[in-house]
Amino acid sequence: MQDFGAAFGLAFHLLAGMDAELVEIVGLSLRVTFAAVFVSCAIGLPLGALLAVSRFPGRQVLVVLFNTLMGLPPVVVGLLVYMMLSNAGPLGVLRLLYTPSAMIIAQAILVTPIIIALSRQVIEDLNNEYSEQFRSLVVPFPRAIAALLWDARFTLVTVALAGFGRAVAEVGAVIIVGGNINHVTRVMTTAIALETSKGDLALALALGLVLLIIALGVNIAAQLLKSTARRRAYA
Amino acid sequence: MLEASALRAANHRVEEAPAPLPAAERNPLVVRGLVFETPRQRIIDGVDLELPDNRLTVLMGPNGAGKSVLLRLLHGLLTPSAGTILWNGKPPDGRTRRSQAMVFQAPVLLRRSVLSNLRFALGLRGLGCSRREMLSLLGMLGLEPLADRPARLLSGGEQQRLCLARALALRPEVLLLDEPCANLDPASVLMIEEALMKARAAGTKIILVTHDLFQARRVAERIVFLHRGRIAEISPAESFFDTAGSPEARSYMEGRILV
Numbered sequence: 001m002q003d004f005g006a007a008f009g010l011a012f013h014l015l016a017g018m019d020a021e022l023v024e025i026v027g028l029s030l031r032v033t034f035a036a037v038f039v040s041c042a043i044g045l046p047l048g049a050l051l052a053v054s055r056f057p058g059r060q061v062l063v064v065l066f067n068t069l070m071g072l073p074p075v076v077v078g079l080l081v082y083m084m085l086s087n088a089g090p091l092g093v094l095r096l097l098y099t100p101s102a103m104i105i106a107q108a109i110l111v112t113p114i115i116i117a118l119s120r121q122v123i124e125d126l127n128n129e130y131s132e133q134f135r136s137l138v139v140p141f142p143r144a145i146a147a148l149l150w151d152a153r154f155t156l157v158t159v160a161l162a163g164f165g166r167a168v169a170e171v172g173a174v175i176i177v178g179g180n181i182n183h184v185t186r187v188m189t190t191a192i193a194l195e196t197s198k199g200d201l202a203l204a205l206a207l208g209l210v211l212l213i214i215a216l217g218v219n220i221a222a223q224l225l226k227s228t229a230r231r232r233a234y235a
Numbered sequence: 236m237l238e239a240s241a242l243r244a245a246n247h248r249v250e251e252a253p254a255p256l257p258a259a260e261r262n263p264l265v266v267r268g269l270v271f272e273t274p275r276q277r278i279i280d281g282v283d284l285e286l287p288d289n290r291l292t293v294l295m296g297p298n299g300a301g302k303s304v305l306l307r308l309l310h311g312l313l314t315p316s317a318g319t320i321l322w323n324g325k326p327p328d329g330r331t332r333r334s335q336a337m338v339f340q341a342p343v344l345l346r347r348s349v350l351s352n353l354r355f356a357l358g359l360r361g362l363g364c365s366r367r368e369m370l371s372l373l374g375m376l377g378l379e380p381l382a383d384r385p386a387r388l389l390s391g392g393e394q395q396r397l398c399l400a401r402a403l404a405l406r407p408e409v410l411l412l413d414e415p416c417a418n419l420d421p422a423s424v425l426m427i428e429e430a431l432m433k434a435r436a437a438g439t440k441i442i443l444v445t446h447d448l449f450q451a452r453r454v455a456e457r458i459v460f461l462h463r464g465r466i467a468e469i470s471p472a473e474s475f476f477d478t479a480g481s482p483e484a485r486s487y488m489e490g491r492i493l494v
Contacts, residue, residue: 133343135312136336137359137405138329147355151346 010202011209022203026210029187032100033168036107040167041160043108044115049145051116052123063120069113074106078176081106085177098179103187106173111163118159123148154229158222165218169211262322262334262409262440263287264309269318271304271464278304280464282318286457289440291431293451293472296461297487302444303340303413305461309442310337310411322409333360335409336402340417342394344386349378349397352386356401364404375433376400376426392423399427409440416450428454448488452476460484 014022051062083089085097085105096102126148134144149156171189178185180194188207195204264286271279278301286292294302307313309320311327322331345352350369357364373379376396381389386397395415402410412431416424431454435441445451451458455472460481468481479485 130343130345132312133339136310136332136339137356138332139359143359147345 007201007205011206014202014206015209019206022206022210024183025186025188025191025207028100028185029168029189030214032103032107032174032187033164035104036111036167037160037164039104039108040111040115040163044112044163045119045149045156046145048116048119049123049149051120053127053141053145053148063117066113066117066120070117072110072113074110074170074172075176077106077109078173081109081173081177097177098181098185100178100185102177103174103185106177107167107170110170110173111167114163114166115159118162119152119156122152122155122159126152154225157225161218161222165215168214168218261289261438264440265319265321265324266309267319267321269305269308269320270316271301271308271313272316278464279308279315282461282464282466284459284466284469286440286442289435289438290456291435291441291443291454292457292459293455294442294444294459294461295446295448295451295484295487296467297446300461301464302446302461306337306411306413306442306444310335312337334407335411336405336407337411338395338398338402338413338415340414342391342398344394344397346387347385348383349373349386349389350382352397353401353404357404360405362405369404372400372404373397376430377422392419395419396423396426396430399430403430403434407439409442410434412441412443414444414446416445416447424450458484460487462487 051059051066081102082097084091085094085102086092087097096105127144130144130148130151134147139147169189171193174185174187175190175193178187178190180186180190186194188211192204192207192211195201195207264284266282266284269279269282269284270277280301282305294305296302304313308315309327311320311329311332320327325331345355347355350366350373353364353369353372357369370379370382373382376399378389378393378396378400381393386394389397399412399415410431416427419427428450431441431443443454451472455475458468458470458472458475459466460468460470460475460479460483462481462483467483468475468479470480475484476488479488
């Protein structure tokens with residue numbers, strides 16, 4: 001219990017002193033996560049909207065598939081990306097293994113199905129409300145998609161935040177494809193795993209606290225957005 | 236319909252360029268043997284209807300008579316199970332709908348400001364409209380002070396008036412309204428009816444669904460009475476309210492429940 005208290009004390013000391021190593025790890029984590037979420041949203045939001053509005057054979061199969069992929073095991077994704085990017089793999093020539101780019105790819109693969117599945121649900125609900133009016137107004141398909149995405153923007157930001165939450169806390173995939181190399185691919189979650197195994201609980205706890213603060217910040221942002229949207233009657 | 240065609244043919248012979256049709260002849264509607272059914276129920280059951288002129292037509296009938304479904308069929312939002320609908324001799328499609336506008340019973344508005352809702356609809360038709368023109372249109376329906384408010388914050392009556400303003404902004408040749416005044420206060424009803432009268436005077440063909448007898452008396456020039464998916468009666472409004480010809484319409488006006 002005493003060790004636990006001491007570790008907390010050290011953690012706060014590291015945080016308050018803006019320890020250089022800690023700042024570097026947190027910075028890389030945020031960079032990788034933001035990039036992965038950005039890529040996932042760029043792919044996932046239009047796909048989710050298309051899936052919500054279009055009717056074609058096999059659509060229901062795709063809906064079930066993306067819902068299932070929301071629970072993709074990170075280590076499996078890590079392994080697949082590792083095999084793709086390793087020297088013997090089809091994308092080995094890109095030499096991305098053990099780089100932040102590989103971590104971004106792995107996280108994007110994990111987050112994109114979440115963005116597609118959740119945005120599909122959000123847009124489909126909105127489309128149920130708008131579709132008859134859009135048909136009456138003869139709204140062209142691309143314009144309808146754009147209008148739905150724009151009108152659902154507040155809810156879609158919370159979808160992106162859900163993806164962010166998943167990515168920032170992820171460890172299995174990034175440790176496989178990033179390798180947890182100091183000053184290169186070490187992020188918060190992989191550092192926590194390493195420091196814990198080494199017995200350096202102070203740094204692990206400090207990183208854990210930062211992760212918790214980020215998660216808290218994400219949830220506060222989501223709540224603020226929801227209440228703002230409701231206040232402005234856009235929800 | 237045939238007379239109009241003959242008149243048009245005669246005009247072609249006399250003049251080099253075809254003269255535009257007078258407002259009263261535009262958008263004749265002909266419906267033949269119209270049926271709409273679901274696996275469980277036949278909702279529209281063999282409707283024949285001709286609305287050759289632009290007299291304001293009110294579709295009346297008890298709940299479940301098929302009024303709203305008929306309106307959606309006429310607008311091309313539903314596909315008939317059998318029969319034909321011809322606007323100007325053509326079945327309803329995207330092109331027809333571009334010359335029409337429909338106001339639904341439940342207002343459907345984008346999650347944007349009042350003005351942005353108008354701007355969105357106008358943009359679809361490539362219609363330019365300055366802020367002042369839009370404000371003037373909103374003013375006609377008592378919405379000018381609310382122009383920059385989020386549309387979904389408006390009251391039910393205001394939302395419905397905005398839907399009508401959006402429809403009118405498109406300058407439709409045909410305006411279809413599905414119980415636009417249901418559950419509205421008298422002031423909103425009055426503003427909507429005044430706007431409809433102005434549109435009617437400007438030559439817009441209006442088909443209004445209502446089961447409000449008082450409203451029908453105020454605005455209708457022709458009544459189409461529906462019962463169980465069939466047309467029980469088509470009459471000029473004056474004669475309908477004086478001496479309705481069909482037993483269904485008489486029962487309805489006497490307040491007896493129709494089943």
